[in-house]
Amino acid sequence: MAQNASVLVAVAAGEAGGGRLRALRDDGSPVGPVEQVHDFAGAVAARELADAPRWLWASTTPIYAGLLRHGVRVARCHDLELTEALLLAHDGRWGQPKGLPAIWARLHDLPVPADPPPPDTNPPGQVQAALFDELPTTTAFDPLEAVIEGYANQLARVAEAEHVGRFRLLVAAESAGALIAAEMGHDGLPWRADAHDEVLAQLLGEPSAGGGPPRRLVELTDEISRAFGGARVHPESPAEVLRAFSREGIVLPSTRAWVLRGVDHPAVPLIIEFKELYRVWTAHGWAWRSQWVRDGRFHPEYVPGGVVSGRWATRGGGALQIPKVVRRAVVADEGWTFVVADAGQLEPRVLAAVAGDPRLAEAAGAGDLYAALAADAFSGDRARAKVAMLGAMYGQTGGAAVPALAALRARFPIAWEYVERAARTGEGGGLVRSWLGRTCPPAGDERMSGEQARARGRFTRNFVIQATAAELALTLLADLRRRVAGAGAQLVFFQHDEVVVHTPAERAEEIVDAVRAAGEQAGRLLFGESPVRFPLDVSVVRCYADAV
């Protein structure tokens, strides 16, 4: 590549499919003039084919959705708004407006406009960018110039981060995640209506004609009413269920399933079954499918960085809470298969790595961390080792796990101190960061009561682990995306520590290797030559429900 070739291209999508582009050097300084194009997607596609630059834009979600609809994909980008959120939080300025107009206004000492509210739940296919409809009308504001200025400013601020190299990795991973989220939402998760119908028919019976409760729910309602002596009870109403029990002399604090399980009454198993089925009917039944599945694909709208810890969220569709039974409907296309990979025991492994506790790291070098932990410090009792580990990461203080926690503390003092320190920082009103530098939001109130402070301590204690786990998963995903692109496979689902690849069946072994390589690479990128391993449980299955 020629010495002055640009590696970055700043863009601003315009109206009617047009847009403007400007090539930049590595340091963010412009190389050539502003290029005005009428076919924005076409221009991006041509440039991507020529030398695959890093695309610099205000926000991936709206711009890339438009490109994807034109069949255009890119390898790399820098998402200005997501990066701004990371930088503001790193600076203790969580929650300030991060949209392009706000970024620009801060640079020019002008009043900072509020960000537009997130869009309401969109019906599938209607996700549309209105990004540039709501910009200030100031003549000085130019979206493309604002993107370029904002980038130069962000480069300088990133260089001031506490751990610069790590923070750069975080910015890259966050931006790559935004590309992947848009692609996954666009491509969708294979969803077979006939298999879904089979599950629903088996659980619920046939749907009723008027959209009312299906046969099995009607039957259960009758049986429950009979179990209460014949008076009509609506089991979907917790208040009514509590009243029905109290008429029988049974007073309950709630109708939660685990409370009911402790009650000896003929209605209990019926109510529990009703709740499970009612849930499937309302949240993942026929109505859900007609809203979210089209042409054999479920299209959720992922929100990268939507959770404070850096995990993704979704808007609508409940993609991250698909019940296991319903996953029967996720079936690979004919001649295709799924490679499902799950980063097991991710959070304790992350703790071992970030704390640098050699003894815990040794356990985390094993395939089953809890078993290794048990052999080391819990006389082989794996279950006890696991509750102790979870209790330490969540800040458990009471219950049966207390002696196990003491054993953990005695045996792994360095890891223990790492989470304790995070908790103390939170209790004292301080901020904590993930390994790559994602910073937690500040406490809501300046002065915290004792219980509030303890709750805040549990939050910051867990944040340092959960947020680091999220960035390991994101790094893995970004690396995997590069690896699967050449095999004609697609990433179709991602849920915190689990990824599903849809691949031509004959390429499955290649994808399995790619997944394992991505896992190892992600561990190395974050933690260098740490002995901690991040092994993946990998299944090759035609149906998602069959993944182990």
Add this chain to the structure above:
DNA sequence: AGTTTCATATGG
């Protein structure tokens, strides 16, 4: 009637 909160389920 429309909006907010509660209760309960699901996922990690």
Add this chain to the structure above:
DNA sequence: CTCGCCATATGAAACT
């Protein structure tokens, strides 16, 4: 074992 973390989504119940 319901404890301690992060979420979304639904309908019912409680409000304005």
